[in-house]
Amino acid sequence: MDVLDLSRWQFGITTVYHFLFVPLTIGLSILVAAWQTAWYRTKKPEYLRLTKFFGRLLLINFAMGVVTGIVQEFQFGMNWSDYSRFVGDVFGAPLAMEGLMAFFLESTFLGLWIFGWDKLPPKVHLATIWTAAIGTNISAYFILAANSWMQHPVGYRINNGRAELTDIWAVLTNPTTLVTFPHVIFGAFLTAAAFVLGVGAWFLMRKKQVSIFRPAIRGALVVALVSAAGVSFTGHWQAQLMTEQQPMKMAAAEALWDDERSAGFSLFAVGDVENGRNHINIQVPYGLSILATNTLDGEVQGINDIQKRYEALYGPGDYVPVVGVAYWSFRFMIGFGMLAAGLALIGLWLTRKGRLPEGPWFYRLAILGIGLPFVANAMGWIFTEMGRQPWTVFGLMQTAAAVSPGVDITSVAITLVGFTLVYAILAVIEVRLLLKFIKLGAEEEPQAEPEAAPALSY
Structure with missing residues (x-):
């Protein structure tokens, strides 16, 4: 491996690990x-009792998400400085808006919610958790706007080798x-619902509360x-847009090697990447054309043909992602x-x-099903x-050109191992804290109506 490979592994590990906490925070904040x-x-x-019980679990998850997210952002400057230099004017704008607006809302009002149970009027205190929950969702929007620009760059111009924002x-x-x-x-809502279901199942199995x-x-x-159902519908919409904007990603997801009309949806395939074909491919007839074009006879572009078009458009190079990773992920x-949906049904x-x-x-x-949405x-x-590779910014910058030129392989290897070990420790802490507060159960509340909401105790 070289610096590029290790940097990709490091960013991939930190990103996937960070996103374990994000959807639960988004969904659970609204439920609380x-x-x-x-x-x-x-x-x-x-x-x-449900508010305070799941509120504690929300706070634990939120704190872990903040810690891991900060590390992820630092990597843009440390491991991907050429990328930051190229897209900083554009990519930094929605991230700055997320920090100044959305994260301010969620962190500030979550703090007011934590410490304001016996200090704020009930209506005002209720407003703090809704503001924090809305801020969490707004935060997700700005971050996704930044990521979506990497998938489909818009509102920019290239000046002196850098992308400059022209239309926020x-x-x-x-x-x-x-x-x-x-x-x-x-x-995120599916993740939070599965979490609540699994935790509740643990108590019901023991006939408690x-x-x-x-x-x-x-x-x-x-x-x-x-x-x-919402994930399925929006995923279908997303697949159609992906077919239009990044046809290579869709082709890799289906191990579709040549342009094809009335294309079937692949259930299981064994491919020959070197020769650009499949040895085995079990399909649902017309399934891919329906998914990608909403028609039975719609044409879907294949990997081999897209490679030729990209070579003509972008110059010589290998524009095929790791097909096995795209296909199976x-x-x-x-x-x-689908398993999570079936369990719910x-x-x-x-x-x-x-x-x-x-x-x-x-x-x-149900307890095992907690992990399905994650x-x-x-x-x-x-x-x-991975399906976007070899592009960091699709059509503008390849990943190989985005890595920091002054970082040596030893530094990346040390930080990769270090982050992985620290994240493993944090995972143990997270699980132990969650289990500790889950076992405490939903505490009894006074029957008399208090003048202000009771304090959130630990």
Whole structure:
């Protein structure tokens, strides 16, 4: 391996690790705000107990996400300085807006929520969690706008070898952003719903706090199923846009080697990358054409033909990503998402009309099912970023040209190992903290109506 390979591994590890925390924070913040709203309107203590219980878990996850996100941003200057120099004027704008506007909202008002339980009027205190939750979603939008510019650059000009921003509105309304944002948000709600379902299942399997967690998992099942449908719909929209903007990514995702009409969706393929063909390819007839063009006979471009077109457009070079990674990450993303949706559908049936599942099997599946959306999210980002290769900014800058020229392989190797070890330690801390507060359960609340909301205790 050289500096480029190690830098890519380092950024990939930190990015995927960081995004384990992001979707749970996005989705769970809205659910916690919804429970507190329900408590404010009904004064039922069950809603307050859920608010405070999952609020603690939200805070643990949020803190871990902030720590890992800071490391990720530093890498732009350390490992990818040529990239930062080339795109800083454009890429930095939405990130600056995220820091000054969105992150300010979520961090400041989350702090007010933590310390304001017995100091703020209930309505004002409720507003703080909603503001923090909205800030979290706005933060996601700005970050996705920056990433979408790498997928589909708009609103810029090239001046003296650098990309300069000419239209911030074009960047913020990039069609790639407009389809990616709802896809990520629905995925975040699916992640949070699976988390609530798994935690609630742990208590119900032990017949503990049933009156608290049965309504919680019932609501989580509804959110999970609706979110899964939203992920599917926006994913279909995203696939069509990807076919138009990055046809090589779609071709690699399907191991489609030549232009084809009425193309089938590949279920399982064994490819010969060197010769540009498949030995085995089990397909759903017309599936890919429907996914990519909404028609049975739509044409989808293939890897070999796109390579020739890109050579004519961009010059000699290898424009094919790692097909095996793109192909299987695409399938794992879809597969794990479908498993989460299937689990939600089964759970809704088993909990209908006030019932609880008989026997421990569903509860155990629900606990294991916590990981399904996390894996799906990770696979989705691996596909998104690896499928764009060899481009860092599609059509403008290749990854090999983006790495820092003054960084040696020893420095990258040391930091790669160091970050990996630190993240492993943080993972242990995160899991132990979550388990500690989960086992404490949803604490009993005073039956009398307090003048102000009770303090969030630890």
